[in-house]
Amino acid sequence: MDNSLHRSDEADPGRNDGAEQLSLVRAEKNRAAREVQREEFLGMTTVIASQPMRRLLTAANRVGRTNFPVLITGESGTGKELIARAVHHFSPRAGKPFVDVNCAALPEHLMESELFGYEKGAFSGAENLKPGLFETAHAGTLLLDEIGELDSRMQAKLLRALDGQSFFRLGGSRKVVADVRIVAATNLNLEEAVASGRFRRDLFHRLDAFHLRVPPLRERPDDILPLALWFLRDSSLTLSDEALDLLTDYAWPGNVRELRNSLNKAVMFATGPVIEPSDLPMEIVRGYGESSGGGFSLDGLEQQTIYRVLEQTGGHQQKAADLLGISRRTLIRKLKLYRRIVA
Ligand SMILES: Nc1ncnc2c1ncn2[C@@H]1O[C@H](COP(=O)(O)OP(=O)(O)OP(=O)(O)O)[C@@H](O)[C@H]1O
Numbered sequence: 001m002d003n004s005l006h007r008s009d010e011a012d013p014g015r016n017d018g019a020e021q022l023s024l025v026r027a028e029k030n031r032a033a034r035e036v037q038r039e040e041f042l043g044m045t046t047v048i049a050s051q052p053m054r055r056l057l058t059a060a061n062r063v064g065r066t067n068f069p070v071l072i073t074g075e076s077g078t079g080k081e082l083i084a085r086a087v088h089h090f091s092p093r094a095g096k097p098f099v100d101v102n103c104a105a106l107p108e109h110l111m112e113s114e115l116f117g118y119e120k121g122a123f124s125g126a127e128n129l130k131p132g133l134f135e136t137a138h139a140g141t142l143l144l145d146e147i148g149e150l151d152s153r154m155q156a157k158l159l160r161a162l163d164g165q166s167f168f169r170l171g172g173s174r175k176v177v178a179d180v181r182i183v184a185a186t187n188l189n190l191e192e193a194v195a196s197g198r199f200r201r202d203l204f205h206r207l208d209a210f211h212l213r214v215p216p217l218r219e220r221p222d223d224i225l226p227l228a229l230w231f232l233r234d235s236s237l238t239l240s241d242e243a244l245d246l247l248t249d250y251a252w253p254g255n256v257r258e259l260r261n262s263l264n265k266a267v268m269f270a271t272g273p274v275i276e277p278s279d280l281p282m283e284i285v286r287g288y289g290e291s292s293g294g295g296f297s298l299d300g301l302e303q304q305t306i307y308r309v310l311e312q313t314g315g316h317q318q319k320a321a322d323l324l325g326i327s328r329r330t331l332i333r334k335l336k337l338y339r340r341i342v343a
C-alpha cells in the first residue's frame, strides 16, 4: 500500500485545518479497509499490506505446499509465529495438529521429555506413558520456536529424530515413528551461531531447507497504518495526523508487538476521541519533550532554528520549510508539538 493519500497534502500550501486532516485519516481508513488483506491463520488475524509482507505471504504459501522444513527468522515481534501458522495453513496438513513448543522455556532435561515423551517407569514419578510433542504433532506441523536457544545435547537429539523420522521416548527401547513437518523460528542470527559454534551446522542446514525472513517493521512502513487501525478496531478512537506521522517515523525496535502495546497504552491515555502525540509513549515522541526545558539540547536548537527561519520568512510556512529542507507538513507538526509542550 502506498502512503500517497495521507501524504498528499505535502504540495498543498493552503491547508492547515484540523478537521480536514481528520477527514484525510478517515479517507485513508476507508481505503485501508478496502485494500489491506487480512487473513486468518489458525484463528489469528494477520494484516498484510506492504509489498514485502505480500511477497512473504506468497512465499509462505508456496513453501507451505511442500513437506520441507522451514526456518523463519526475524527480529522479536515481527510476526514469525503468524507466518509459521500461515505455512501450516497453506500446507496439505492444514486439518491436522499444529503444535508449538518454545525451546527457550524449559530446562534441558524437561525439554527432552516434552519433545519425545517418556515411557511408564522412565523415572520416579513417571507412572504412565506420556507421548511427546512429536507424537502429538503426528501428520501435522511442529513449530520449534526460539530454536536458537536449544542446548547442544538437544540439538543432537533433534537432528537424529529429523534424520531418522523416529526417536525413543525417555526410558524407551522401542523406536517411535512420527510424521511431522518442522517449522523452526528464531530471532537470532543462526549463521552467526553456527560460526561461533553455538549451533550445529548440520542441524542448521537440515532446518534451513527453506528460509522465510520476516522483515522488521521499519523496513515496511506501509504496514504501520493498517496495523494501527487493526489494533484500534475495538476502540472508537482515531489517530491525528501528527500521531500518525510519529508512528510512521519511529524505528519500532520491538516491531509489531511494540506497535500494538503502544496503541493499547494510547487508548488508555487519550482523553478525547483522537489519539494525539501526547498520548503516545515517550520513546516515540522522544526528544520533543526536552525542547521546552531551556537547556542546551539538539531539539532546543532545532526549535530555535525553526522560529528564526520563520521570522526571516515573515511567518510564511512553505518558504520556511523550503529553507529548512523539510516538508511543510513536518514543519507544522513540529510547531504544534512545541506549542503543546509550552502550553
Ligand atoms: N501482520 C500482523 N498482523 C496482525 N498482527 C500481527 C502481525 N504481525 C505481528 N502481529 C502481532 O504482533 C505480536 C507479535 O507477533 P509474533 O508473536 O508472531 O512475533 P514473533 O516474531 O514470534 O516475536 P518473538 O521473536 O518475540 O517471539 C502478536 O500479538 C501478533 O499477533
Ligand SMILES: [Mg+2]
Pocket: 080, 081, 145
Ligand atoms: Mg514468537
